[in-house]
Amino acid sequence: MNVIETHGLTKSYGATRAVDSLDMRVARGDIYGFVGKNGAGKSTTMKMLAGLSTPTAGTMKLFGAEAENTPAFSSAFSRIGALIENPGLLPNFSAFENLMMKALSIGVVNPRAQCVELLELVGLDPASPRKTKKFSLGMKQRLGIALALVGSPDLLLLDEPFNGIDPEETRALRSALMRLNHERGVTMVISSHVLDQLNRMATRFGVIRSGRMVREFTEEELHAACGSSVRVKTTDPARSLAILEEHLPGAAFRVEPDGGIMITGASGARHAAASFGGAASDTAMTGAPAAEDVSRVLAAASQTIIELSVIERDFEEYFVELMGDTVNEPADAERVGATRRGR
Structure with a gap:
């Protein structure tokens, strides 16, 4: 009720x-x-x-x-x-x-x-x-x-x-x-x-x-919107996706329009990445694989990596965005204000 x-x-x-x-x-x-x-x-x-x-x-x-x-x-x-x-x-x-x-x-x-x-x-x-x-x-x-x-x-x-x-x-x-x-x-x-x-x-x-x-x-x-994720792009996206799905069964995948693959923890397993000590960089807590794991799996299958980056989002930033003058749709939320670290 x-x-x-x-x-x-x-x-x-x-x-x-x-x-x-x-x-x-x-x-x-x-x-x-x-x-x-x-x-x-x-x-x-x-x-x-x-x-x-x-x-x-x-x-x-x-x-x-x-x-x-x-x-x-x-x-x-x-x-x-x-x-x-x-x-x-x-x-x-x-x-x-x-x-x-x-x-x-x-x-x-x-x-x-x-x-x-x-x-x-x-x-x-x-x-x-x-x-x-x-x-x-x-x-x-x-x-x-x-x-x-x-x-x-x-x-x-x-x-x-x-x-x-x-x-x-x-x-x-x-x-x-x-x-x-x-x-x-x-x-x-x-x-x-x-x-x-x-x-x-x-x-x-x-x-x-x-x-x-x-x-x-x-x-x-909130955790799903503010967790960490790994983005990878290779010369053969379809083959790379199949390999990653086979070797990283605990992760969730989304293919982007440019062929990049977004990798996150399974639904409900991601935690807010707060600047106050959040869990975004702790793969054990987020459920998302580390960028090193993604790189190792693809390299072992002879996949050529063009881009590999970690995207983190602070939950405080997420709230500030919602309280601000514009609100992005949920599909775009992960990209707004994201911090990328090239690997």
């Missing part, structure tokens, strides 16, 4: 469309990475999903309930926890007091125990009397996430949750969120400019540009 489903969702402010006919689907159990430039419409979309803003047009389903079914649709908002833009904190109270006030206001059973658990989950001291007005940006963000989790929501909407958090805290918070997803089945929509963190967490992605959804894809589809 889709936890979120929108069709033509639109939000206008005067003549400006902050969200423009957005179609979005988030399935139960997804960690959905919501990606776009500043001003692309991510926060506005989340506000509509959280019931904080009324759509101008379009339809929206939450947990299968439509807006026309007012009681069921209204009750769906009680199953959502949200941190959008800035956490709403009471500055003259401690972190524990902030959580307790929300827990008591929504009728949480055993509120004290839940508030202590949530503060420990996000790395804050439940016993600290420090007022939140003295918190750092990172501490405020972590408290905002704890507030979003009060009441054990089924859906979390987190807008830039890693802002102002140092690398060690980010890693701990990422692990905590993934644990909530795996152990409790909490569905999450997370927007972030820290693409490395999204790549480590998300099971599906949606890229928004100028208020419109550019593309939605799974983790596996």
Whole structure:
């Protein structure tokens, strides 16, 4: 079942469309990475999903309930926890007091125990009397996430949750969120400019540009688009292809118009080639053969190699392309921005 489903969702402010006919689907159990430039419409979309803003047009389903079914649709908002833009904190109270006030206001059973658990989950001291007005940006963000989790929501909407958090805290918070997803089945929509963190967490992605959804894809589809590949061209392409298929059964092949052969890992076996330590050059992880293996197989069969190169694509570059002014079709995606190393 889709936890979120929108069709033509639109939000206008005067003549400006902050969200423009957005179609979005988030399935139960997804960690959905919501990606776009500043001003692309991510926060506005989340506000509509959280019931904080009324759509101008379009339809929206939450947990299968439509807006026309007012009681069921209204009750769906009680199953959502949200941190959008800035956490709403009471500055003259401690972190524990902030959580307790929300827990008591929504009728949480055993509120004290839940508030202590949530503060420990996000790395804050439940016993600290420090007022939140003295918190750092990172501490405020972590408290905002704890507030979003009060009441054990089924859906979390987190807008830039890693802002102002140092690398060690980010890693701990990422692990905590993934644990909530795996152990409790909490569905999450997370927007972030820290693409490395999204790549480590998300099971599906949606890229928004100028208020419109550019593309939605799974983790596996991202890996397939951003893995490494080997391109080889010989004087006898047909014979070379037959030889490679025979000796490299774990690879996938595509013949290009100029006779070049593109060699990748089998479908679903390729991994994102991130500059943050991706797996593009690790053939054991990508499933694609090394250029040396291709050269050895062809040389042993007396094939004359005209060109042999490795093409790598950074997943961050892929997202930047989707968020930019132009989007190439999937068939051309591997070539855009690819780095070639002649062999």
